[in-house]
Amino acid sequence: MPAASLTAVRSFVTTPAPARPAISVEGRRAFAFKGVEKRFGDKTVLDGIDLDVPVGQFVAVIGKSGCGKSTLLRLLAGLDRPTSGSLTLGAEEEGHSRTRFMFQEPRLLPWASVVKNVEVGLTGLASGTQARQRALDILGKVGLADRADEWPSVLSGGQKQRVALARALVGHPQVLALDEPLGALDALTRIEMQQLLERIWIAQKFTAVLVTHDVAEAVALADRVVVISDGRIALDLDVPVERPRRRGSAELARREGRILDQLFG
Amino acid sequence: MSFSTHLRRNGIGWLLPVLVLAGWEVASRAGVMPANVLPAPSAVAEAFWRLTLSGELIRNIGVSTARALAGFAVGGSIGFALGLANGLSTLSRGLTDTTLQMIRNIPHLALIPLVILWFGIDEEAKLFLVALGVFFPIYVNTLLGIQSVDPQLVEMGRVYGMDRRALFFRVILPGALPAIFVGLRYALGIMWLTLIVAETISASSGLGYMAMQAREFLLIDVVVLSILIYALLGKLADSLARLLERLSLGWHPAFQNG
Ligand SMILES: Nc1ncnc2c1ncn2[C@@H]1O[C@H](COP(=O)(O)OP(=O)(O)OP(=O)(O)O)[C@@H](O)[C@H]1O
Numbered sequence A: 001m002p003a004a005s006l007t008a009v010r011s012f013v014t015t016p017a018p019a020r021p022a023i024s025v026e027g028r029r030a031f032a033f034k035g036v037e038k039r040f041g042d043k044t045v046l047d048g049i050d051l052d053v054p055v056g057q058f059v060a061v062i063g064k065s066g067c068g069k070s071t072l073l074r075l076l077a078g079l080d081r082p083t084s085g086s087l088t089l090g091a092e093e094e095g096h097s098r099t100r101f102m103f104q105e106p107r108l109l110p111w112a113s114v115v116k117n118v119e120v121g122l123t124g125l126a127s128g129t130q131a132r133q134r135a136l137d138i139l140g141k142v143g144l145a146d147r148a149d150e151w152p153s154v155l156s157g158g159q160k161q162r163v164a165l166a167r168a169l170v171g172h173p174q175v176l177a178l179d180e181p182l183g184a185l186d187a188l189t190r191i192e193m194q195q196l197l198e199r200i201w202i203a204q205k206f207t208a209v210l211v212t213h214d215v216a217e218a219v220a221l222a223d224r225v226v227v228i229s230d231g232r233i234a235l236d237l238d239v240p241v242e243r244p245r246r247r248g249s250a251e252l253a254r255r256e257g258r259i260l261d262q263l264f265g
Numbered sequence B: 001m002s003f004s005t006h007l008r009r010n011g012i013g014w015l016l017p018v019l020v021l022a023g024w025e026v027a028s029r030a031g032v033m034p035a036n037v038l039p040a041p042s043a044v045a046e047a048f049w050r051l052t053l054s055g056e057l058i059r060n061i062g063v064s065t066a067r068a069l070a071g072f073a074v075g076g077s078i079g080f081a082l083g084l085a086n087g088l089s090t091l092s093r094g095l096t097d098t099t100l101q102m103i104r105n106i107p108h109l110a111l112i113p114l115v116i117l118w119f120g121i122d123e124e125a126k127l128f129l130v131a132l133g134v135f136f137p138i139y140v141n142t143l144l145g146i147q148s149v150d151p152q153l154v155e156m157g158r159v160y161g162m163d164r165r166a167l168f169f170r171v172i173l174p175g176a177l178p179a180i181f182v183g184l185r186y187a188l189g190i191m192w193l194t195l196i197v198a199e200t201i202s203a204s205s206g207l208g209y210m211a212m213q214a215r216e217f218l219l220i221d222v223v224v225l226s227i228l229i230y231a232l233l234g235k236l237a238d239s240l241a242r243l244l245e246r247l248s249l250g251w252h253p254a255f256q257n258g
């Protein structure tokens, strides 16, 4: 029911950054969850989440279906507010932080051309020819420059997700939240998209939070893997492996094993 | 699309009417079809020519078209506005939708006696009936269109910082447009239908009046001519709506290979 969602204007105002910049050993902080709880009715989905993420980190979030991963991301993106606890977003140079969200589905506007869809990511940031130019640039980076003026309906699933990725990145977000964006893709397209995502992340240096069901994907991409279980963080594992990473290498496989043990052990 | 395929596609629709006309003419000439039951197409063509020369036909078409459009503009814009309001605001919907659904169950043509009592055979009577007839298809389909907009897209728009205005013009309205066009085409049909009935019953000008006059003087060729012209005007309105639809729904898969 779009009617209700329309009236509910984004109500969760991000907490102002602390006066003293929060410098941790790793660098500036991108965001921090402190004792965050989320209940729907009397069902507790998140039960005290503490998560401090420095700027530029690539975090993967893993957990069984229904454990609250999407809920966590929605809190981060301001689509929902915590029942209790606090979420602090780090200060950007201009004084406010920008979080972008990439959904499991592409969610492209069918009535807007590919480039117009990417320009949606510049709402309030740029318009006119400047917006178009920036949208075309980023489309080039995801390899779709030549499809700019087509309708989304003629693209393949992987291409649509690439447009969605371009839309999420065109505004140079501080934080990119990705909710299983590759879940619906076939295995080959998936690996291609993972590499594309990693390349762009290295180039743009945003903070990435990737929710995924795929443990191999998590260890291949992330600096840090967080496993959620029973509403809490059950495992918080660093993956200090050099990039470019070789899929299936022993170091990655060992960490994959630990995560799977945590999930099913 | 090449010219010849265009011709084939659209031309084939005209084949049957032309055959029917030819058969009708032959039947009339052979005396199978008495002229006081159905005049030959050539007689209708003659009537057309006669009334065109006298200026009567053009004047009556003008009067009827003006009535149709005025009624459509009034009923259509109220229906559209209420459809938008009720689609976007739960309060507005809660307040008015039940009442509107109740009124919708009254066939608007059943109001003719009442309308004649209120307005006599003045222009207001026709305007009121056409507006009322057009109102509901536009209202219902606009509301339906807005309610069927993908909430995931609305959420996406909000995440990307669209304000309410941008959300409306870039997400909600385009998403509702296919349904709104269904309402538009349906309303155009109702518009002509209502007008014919209203003009036949109470009018002193217009196509319906022309047909009724002709009936009194047993000018059956003019009666048939009026009916044909109504059909043509209806078809014309529908074609215009389809053209508009085609132009504004180019993104829709249903219009992409046409
Ligand atoms: N708006 C809501 N109202 C009520 N319950 C909700 C709502 N949103 C989520 N939930 C519940 O919260 C729980 C966690 O949902 P969430 O979507 O976060 O799971 P998830 O970890 O993303 O699962 P999946 O991997 O299947 O996507 C589920 O039990 C779900 O039913």
Ligand SMILES: [Mg+2]
Residues within 6 Å of the ligand: A069, A070, A071, A179
């Ligand atoms: Mg989910």
